[in-house]
Each structure stands twice: as C-alpha cells, then as structure tokens.
C-alpha cells in the first residue's frame with residue numbers, strides 16, 4: 001500500500017545524529033531554586049535529590065511565587081473565573097483584562113493597550129493585521145516576529161544586528177528602488193521591527209538611532225519589549241528608559257517573563273488598538289487571556305513599578321557580571337541577560353554540565369540557535385537571588401571552568 005504519511009522516526013534520528021534533539025526536564029516549581037528531573041518521555045518524572053539554583057529563567061523579578069501576585073491570581077480565579085470562556089469579542093472581555101490594559105498603557109505611555117493570549121500571538125497578530133508592504137527586521141529578532149512577517153507575506157529586509165547604520169543603508173537602498181520603479185513613498189507601508197533586549201545576546205537595540213532613521217523615511221517602528229517590560233524606568237521597558245514613547249508607534253511585550261504570568265500585549269494609539277481588535281486574527285479567533293493570568297500580570301506590574309525588585313535584580317546582574325569577567329570569562333551584552341561566550345559547542349556543553357553537577361542551572365545555547373563558534377551559557381539572575389546565591393553561582397563557574405580547562 002502507498003504510504004503518504006510522515007517518517008517521524010527518521011526525523012528524530014536525524015536530530016539525534018546531529019546532536020540537536022531537545023528534551024523536557026521538569027521542575028517542581030518556578031522560582032530561584034528548584035528540584036529538576038531527568039527527561040523521562042512519557043514516564044512520570046523523578047525529581048533529583050538535590051535542589052538546584054536556577055540562573056536560567058526569564059522570571060527576572062522572581063515574582064512567580066510572590067504572595068501578592070499569587071493572591072491576585074487566586075482572587076481572579078475565585079471572583080471572575082479560571083478561564084475567559086470565549087474570545088474577548090464574544091463574552092471573554094472581563095474587568096481584569098481592562099484593569100491590566102489600563103495599567104500597561106499607563107506604564108508604556110500610550111493611549112491604550114491590548115492583551116493577547118501570548119507574546120507570540122501578539123507579534124504574529126499585530127504584524128499580519130498591519131499588512132506592511134516592507135518590514136525591516138533585525139537579523140536576531142525573535143521567531144514570532146519572523147513568523148509574523150512570513151504570515152503577513154511582507155517583503156522582509158533583514159539588517160545587521162543592532163546596527164542602525166545597516167538599517168539606514170537598507171532603508172536608503174529600498175527607497176531608491178521604489179523611486180526608480182516610479183512609486184511614491186505613500187504607495188507603500190514600511191515597518192521597522194526590533195526586539196529591545198535580545199534574549200540570546202543580552203544586547204540592547206539602539207532605539208534612538210532606529211527612530212531617527214525611521215523618521216527620515218516615514219516608516220513606523222515596532223519594538224518587542226518581551227525581555228525588558230517591568231525592568232526599566234517606572235516598570236516599563238527600554239522605550240521608557242530612553243523616553244521614546246512618542247516616536248515608537250507600536251510597543252509590544254509579553255506577560256510571561258518579568259511579569260510572572262502568561263500572555264502578551266500591544267500598546268499604542270487608540271486607532272492601533274481598534275484596528276487590532278478588529279483585524280488581528282490571533283486576537284479575534286482566540287480565547288481571551290485567562291483572568292488569573294491577567295490579574296497576576298497586573299499585580300506583578302504594580303510590584304515592578306513600586307517595589308525595590310528592579311534594584312535588586314540590577315545589583316545581582318552587576319555582581320554576577322563583574323565576578324564572571326574578573327575570573328576571565330567573556331560576557332556579552334548590556335542587559336540582565338549574561339551570555340557567557342565559550343565558542344566551541346562541546347566546551348559549552350561541558351561547562352553547563354560542570355555547573356549543573358554543582359547544582360547551578362544555566363543552559364548551553366548552541367548552533368543553530370546561535371552562530372557556529374559562539375556557543376554560550378545563558379546566565380539570567382533574578383531579583384530574588386540573594387548574595388549567597390550569586391556567590392554560589394560564581395563558585396560553580398570557577399570550579400567547572402577550571403575543571404574543563406576553560407579558565
């Protein structure tokens with residue numbers, strides 16, 4: 001009989017042969033420390049005997065087990081419900097969604113904000129709803145931006161990572177081509193899109209220079225603040241730190257990292273939000289964000305704005321970066337994400353295993369996620385790590401680095 005099925009076994013074997021197969025390692029809780037289990041496939045996981053320090057989470061402010069955030073989720077579940085029950089446009093639009101959106105708009109300095117069921121959905125939904133003719137995209141932008149460009153069927157021009165000069169020359173080149181083809185600027189819609197903090201490199205986009213270049217060509221700017229929301233000025237992102245609210249037309253982000261919840265958001269003008277409510281298929285045809293998730297994010301945003309959590313995070317970042325660099329490790333980036341760049345993929349694996357044996361978790365990031373020769377350990381401290389946790393992490397790096405000959 002003819003076989004028109006899918007040879008999944010061969011696919012998995014290829015992944016294994018290329019050392020690219022990923023696996024799930026469950027943990028008992030989401031916090032600055034936890035008990036992990038070996039990947040167990042369909043079997044129930046068995047937790048390790050030793051507790052590990054987690055330096056690998058995007059729970060940057062450590063708010064997932066904050067009493068206030070948990071109470072907010074509990075209360076929303078009890079009073080509003082555990083799920084939205086329908087798309088926001090049907091009956092899933094609740095007061096907790098509105099409360100969250102008002103708080104996000106206030107922090108982001110925009111008319112309004114709109115919550116999506118994930119950051120992925122927010123990016124895909126927004127880019128496809130805008131239907132840009134041309135997107136100028138940083139080469140290291142997140143997969144959800146890339147997928148949004150693909151689904152929007154936009155002509156996508158990729159510029160060099162965090163390089164405003166490269167963006168500028170691509171804008172000029174594309175403008176010249178349009179002129180030669182007899183097109184007026186108003187005939188095309190252009191969108192420049194960038195992450196603000198890049199998750200694997202810890203780099204921060206040069207937003208001011210990007211806005212300068214955009215304005216010269218009348219393009220709009222969309223900034224993905226997934227790894228920045230809650231961490232910068234007044235609980236905002238890099239857009240707030242740089243005071244660029246008036247020059248960035250679309251700010252998006254996720255509720256799933258520093259805001260300790262689940263979901264995504266877009267913040268911008270009244271018109272933008274009205275368009276998204278009508279045209280973003282990922283919003284229209286998807287159940288509203290779960291009310292406990294909305295309430296938890298709202299409370300986490302409040303804590304991010306009004307507590308010392310941000311200060312504690314940045315103090316841990318400085319301590320850890322200084323410690324790693326003074327040992328001789330190469331640490332990239334300018335943000336809370338500290339990529340310890342080792343180079344060789346096997347060296348990165350060995351170093352990650354070495355610190356894991358010392359009960360510190362920070363994953364090795366290898367090709368194809370990052371370019372060949374730049375394998376690294378992605379180290380992400382949290383506000384709730386105390387001084388001793390940071391020292392334990394540094395000691396693990398020192399011992400594993402010496403053992404592997406990397407130091």
Ligand SMILES: Cc1ncc(COP(=O)(O)O)c(C=O)c1O
Pocket residue numbers: 118119120121123142144195199224226227254255256262263264
């Ligand atoms: C830069 C960036 N944008 C968007 C997303 C997607 O957000 P979410 O995890 O809420 O779907 C992520 C996270 O994975 C991200 O790192």
